[in-house]
Amino acid sequence: MTLDFSTTLGPAWFPAPIFTASGCASSGKELAQFFPLKSIGAIVTKSIMVKARPGRPTPRMAETPSGMLNSIGLQGPGIDSFIANDIPWLVEQGARIIVSIAGETVDEYATLARRLRSVPGISALEVNISCPNVENRGMVFACDPVSSRAVIDGVRRTLGGDLPIIAKLSPDVTDIVSIAREVVDAGADGVALINTLLGMVINTETMRPHLGGKTGGLSGPAIRPVAVRAIYQVHQALPKIPILGMGGVRNGRDAFEMILAGASGVSVGTATFGNPKAAIEIQSELKALVSAKGFTSLKSAVGFAHREIDSESAKESM
Amino acid sequence: MSTINRYAQQISAHVLSNKRVGQYHQILISVGEVVKHCRPGNFIAISVGGENSGMVLRRAFALSRVSDRGEFGGTLELIVAPHGSGSRWLCSQTEGAVLDVITPLGDAFGIPTEPVNTLLIGGGYGSAPLFGLAEVLKARGCRVDMILGASSSPKIYAPLEGKRSVNSLKIYTEDASSGIHGRVTDSLEEIIENDSIDVIYSCGPMAMLAAISSIAQSAGVVHQCAVEESMACGIGVCMTCVLPIRQEDGSIAMLRSCIDGPVMDGSVVEWDRVGKVNEVAE
Numbered sequence: 322m323t324l325d326f327s328t329t330l331g332p333a334w335f336p337a338p339i340f341t342a343s344g345c346a347s348s349g350k351e352l353a354q355f356f357p358l359k360s361i362g363a364i365v366t367k368s369i370m371v372k373a374r375p376g377r378p379t380p381r382m383a384e385t386p387s388g389m390l391n392s393i394g395l396q397g398p399g400i401d402s403f404i405a406n407d408i409p410w411l412v413e414q415g416a417r418i419i420v421s422i423a424g425e426t427v428d429e430y431a432t433l434a435r436r437l438r439s440v441p442g443i444s445a446l447e448v449n450i451s452c453p454n455v456e457n458r459g460m461v462f463a464c465d466p467v468s469s470r471a472v473i474d475g476v477r478r479t480l481g482g483d484l485p486i487i488a489k490l491s492p493d494v495t496d497i498v499s500i501a502r503e504v505v506d507a508g509a510d511g512v513a514l515i516n517t518l519l520g521m522v523i524n525t526e527t528m529r530p531h532l533g534g535k536t537g538g539l540s541g542p543a544i545r546p547v548a549v550r551a552i553y554q555v556h557q558a559l560p561k562i563p564i565l566g567m568g569g570v571r572n573g574r575d576a577f578e579m580i581l582a583g584a585s586g587v588s589v590g591t592a593t594f595g596n597p598k599a600a601i602e603i604q605s606e607l608k609a610l611v612s613a614k615g616f617t618s619l620k621s622a623v624g625f626a627h628r629e630i631d632s633e634s635a636k637e638s639m
Numbered sequence: 640m641s642t643i644n645r646y647a648q649q650i651s652a653h654v655l656s657n658k659r660v661g662q663y664h665q666i667l668i669s670v671g672e673v674v675k676h677c678r679p680g681n682f683i684a685i686s687v688g689g690e691n692s693g694m695v696l697r698r699a700f701a702l703s704r705v706s707d708r709g710e711f712g713g714t715l716e717l718i719v720a721p722h723g724s725g726s727r728w729l730c731s732q733t734e735g736a737v738l739d740v741i742t743p744l745g746d747a748f749g750i751p752t753e754p755v756n757t758l759l760i761g762g763g764y765g766s767a768p769l770f771g772l773a774e775v776l777k778a779r780g781c782r783v784d785m786i787l788g789a790s791s792s793p794k795i796y797a798p799l800e801g802k803r804s805v806n807s808l809k810i811y812t813e814d815a816s817s818g819i820h821g822r823v824t825d826s827l828e829e830i831i832e833n834d835s836i837d838v839i840y841s842c843g844p845m846a847m848l849a850a851i852s853s854i855a856q857s858a859g860v861v862h863q864c865a866v867e868e869s870m871a872c873g874i875g876v877c878m879t880c881v882l883p884i885r886q887e888d889g890s891i892a893m894l895r896s897c898i899d900g901p902v903m904d905g906s907v908v909e910w911d912r913v914g915k916v917n918e919v920a921e
Contacts, residue, residue: 351898354643379868598649
């Protein structure tokens with residue numbers, strides 16, 4: 322029995338459902354030394370902004386139980402250098418590309434969309450809305466339904482209808498489903514769940530926050546159940562909206578759990594820091610697991626955890 | 640911006656021996672063919688804690704000595720201080736244990752083409768990569784003087800066999816428990832002058848590297864230092880280990896010490912800006 326392992330995120334098709342996670346693969350160059358980038362679903366690049374950014378002061382990371390905090394501050398080369406150097410290199414590798422964009426104002430996101438809309442080789446845009454909105458007292462876009470909607474609306478209008486938009490949501494909200502509804506309503510083709518959770522470590526020697534930026538994003542296996550819950554809730558409320566799941570996935574079992582919760586694809590992030598081959602290894606483990614459970618396609622396993630027990634016998638026919 | 644060491648490979652390495660040397664562990668591992676590309680200055684990133692470990696990040700160690708001869712083929716010697724949970728796990732690994740490692744990572748110390756006078760300065764177990772470097776420099780005909788410093792005598796790493804590869808060795812301790820009372824930088828100007836030092840190589844805490852850089856610059860001596868900045872990945876994807884480096888056009892770039900280092904030209908590191916917000920973009 323052959324398995325159809327392909328997946329779609331809105332109109333974008335991918336031959337496999339494992340992706341890198343934004344900020345955990347840079348622009349792919351380093352990981353290419355460990356596996357062929359075209360062998361996974363897509364490379365999700367580190368969030369790019371309009372201008373080059375030096376990022377936050379060091380220390381930028383702290384290991385925590387089954388996870389880590391990072392406080393990078395979106396260090397990056399800016400959109401011009403990214404389009405001139407990183408995209409053509411990834412295209413040359415035959416990799417599929419999801420470009421993650423980040424901004425400080427609604428207009429900045431739209432500017433990035435305008436710059437990227439005619440660049441060949443991009444499969445989708447992931448819109449990282451977990452950034453402080455400088456026009457709204459620094460409140461994170463993703464924590465406010467109105468700001469979240471405004472960003473996606475601006476990107477959608479600028480892009481036109483072609484390039485799929487995946488809105489990456491923060492779990493640091495009271496009701497993630499209501500934010501998901503807003504961004505979908507504004508024109509997002511799918512949602513990425515979840516971004517890191519905001520955390521802090523205090524160094525008990527210096528008796529001060531350990532990170533240069535004081536707070537950081539918590540990632541790794543410690544947050545996986547939060548991600549599974551968010552994916553499950555959003556899939557339940559919006560079953561037709563594709564979800565790119567992520568948060569602490571470190572093996573095929575973890576990825577399968579997200580597929581069952583309702584994810585159409587799974588991004589591998591922090592696991593790559595510990596194992597540069599994590600994405601490709603998780604992909605083959607997932608493939609074996611999906612087959613072993615009797616599914617003939619990856620898509621038929623998406624959201625399976627939501628089904629009634631008696632529907633299980635029907636999966637052969639899907 | 641440079642790229643990941645093109646010889647870096649993820650491999651399984653066997654622990655051949657694990658000996659206590661003072662406060663440190665001297666761990667010898669077999670790595671096979673990849674040893675041919677390992678140079679003094681390069682580092683290794685090791686997965687710790689086993690399969691179900693809650694420690695999600697690798698630990699980085701400087702390669703202390705590299706050997707492609709002997710009954711085990713290619714071997715690497717690492718000096719590990721059992722300070723945190725990851726390094727304690729590593730120090731508990733016994734002969735026969737299998738480690739998941741990535742090496743060689745980072746750049747290497749530049750070796751002079753001419754036989755020149757070199758001074759190697761190590762702080763604490765930062766001396767580890769300097770003994771392998773000393774052997775390479777000696778083979779190149781260089782004069783090799785070494786000075787090591789630490790807060791206290793047990794924190795000096797100076798194995799007997801290492802002492803043979805240097806022309807002279809001075810030890811400094813801050814508590815006067817061995818050698819000279821003081822710090823490695825106390826008489827550095829005189830040493831540079833009296834021994835006609837051409838190149839300084841150093842490895843150790845950032846404050847020590849910063850102090851050496853300032854003295855080396857005034858004396859007009861080349862200073863190659865191996866930095867120690869905390870890293871999550873070691874392969875250039877996480878952007879945590881950045882240092883402010885002055886570019887030729889005067890701008891400051893936040894460069895990754897895992898890829899553009901760990902060996903850096905001490906005179907271009909903006910030591911005063913380490914840990915500060917940087918105004919200038921890359």
